[in-house]
Amino acid sequence: MDRRRFYDWLAGYYWFVGLFDDYYKKKALELFELKRGMRFLDAGCGTGFVLRRLAGSALIFGVDSSCGMAASARRRSGAHVSSGDCFCLPFRDGSFDVLFCSFVFDIFDFSEQKKILLEFSRVCAPFGLLVLVNNTRGKGVFSWLSGFYLLLSRIFPKVFLNKPIDASFVVEESGFAVKKRQVVGFTEILVCEKMC
Ligand SMILES: C[S@@+](CC[C@H](N)C(=O)[O-])C[C@H]1O[C@@H](n2cnc3c(N)ncnc32)[C@H](O)[C@@H]1O
Structure with a gap:
């Protein structure tokens, strides 16, 4: 099964993944301010958890390569x-x-x-924000857990797709400045500003 079809299939069960992941997205939303009239894009929006939380607060858009995920997000959030x-x-x-x-x-x-x-930078306004939420290597017991997760992603690469990464370096190399970084468990939240 290719990746897109996998996510089409997963769309029906994604509420289950949300039980683990939604907390981190809520945390990330606390780290920046969205004002009326601003334009917001959730890239790879899944079933639209973030779009639903932000409904009515700005001009909210989502995009996802899986038609199943995009349809679910559209239905549940009412966003574009x-x-x-x-x-x-x-x-x-x-x-x-x-x-x-x-x-x-x-x-x-x-x-x-x-x-x-490069593509994110293209669609981002000058001094616009890029907010990334990723799996990363945690500290203490979370370092062990992220190592275990990495092992799972090597054994079942088609199911455990999200690998622990350290995104700061590639982000800064690509013309964004990291303004805030928070690691919660083995999830990293980066709030970055596009440099002009
Ligand atoms: C692990 S899910 C995360 C969904 C959502 N962002 C969340 O946090 O719940 C990954 C999502 O990225 C989407 N995706 C994967 N590759 C993509 C691509 N090249 N362009 C756009 N979306 C993509 C998948 O269809 C899926 O909805």
Whole structure:
């Protein structure tokens, strides 16, 4: 099963993943302010948890490469959600004040991450924000847990797609400045500003 079909299938059961992940997305939403009139994009929005929480607060858009995920997000959030690829987003240059991306960036390898960041930078307005939520290597017991998770992702690469990464380096190399970094368990939240 290819990745897109896997996510189409997962869309029906994604509430279960949300039991583990939604907490981190809520934490990330506390780290920046969204004002009325601002344009917000959730790239790889899944079933639209973040879009639902932000409904009515700004101009909210979502995009996901899985039609099943995009349809679910559209139905549940009422936001403008399109099917599209993070490598080639269906938006004009500088369209968004805030670009949010949770548990998507860590699916890709380093060279793909660089390409995605180029695309994020293109659609982000000057001095716009990029908010990334990823699996990372935690500290203490979480270091052990993230190691275990990495092992699972090597044994079952088609199921455990999100690998622990350290995104700061590639983000800063790609023209964003990391303004805030929080590690909760083995999840990293980065709030970055696009440099001009
Ligand atoms: C682990 S889920 C995370 C969903 C959501 N962001 C969340 O935090 O609940 C990964 C999502 O990324 C989407 N995705 C994977 N590759 C993508 C790509 N190249 N472009 C856009 N979305 C992609 C998948 O369809 C899936 O909905």
